[in-house]
Amino acid sequence: MRTPAGTECKYFYGDYYRGRSREECRLLGPQWKPALCRSCPVPGILRANACEHMELSARVSRSLLSAFQPRVSVSAFCRKTNRPVAEPHVGCGECHPLPATFEVKK
Numbered sequence: 001m002r003t004p005a006g007t008e009c010k011y012f013y014g015d016y017y018r019g020r021s022r023e024e025c026r027l028l029g030p031q032w033k034p035a036l037c038r039s040c041p042v043p044g045i046l047r048a049n050a051c052e053h054m055e056l057s058a059r060v061s062r063s064l065l066s067a068f069q070p071r072v073s074v075s076a077f078c079r080k081t082n083r084p085v086a087e088p089h090v091g092c093g094e095c096h097p098l099p100a101t102f103e104v105k106k
Contacts, residue, residue: 005037031060040072048089053080
């Protein structure tokens, strides 16, 4: 579904049937506010990596530099390899190996 920021995200839910105006993020839960969608990295991660084994978890965090602007921080976990994913945009590297043309030769 399309978020208030205009990007597609499978975790965003909006109920507008018959005049209702209920919106929620099913990844963040009650911490979610529509302004968080502008800086959320989840839609970009979902576009870059569609692995069915990757599980995303998100939380709202504030840094010292941007104390008044909360940001969404995302961590990922691979259920197939049972380990955390360092770079969610790329994946764990074992579920979907790179083709031989992209590997660096020694």
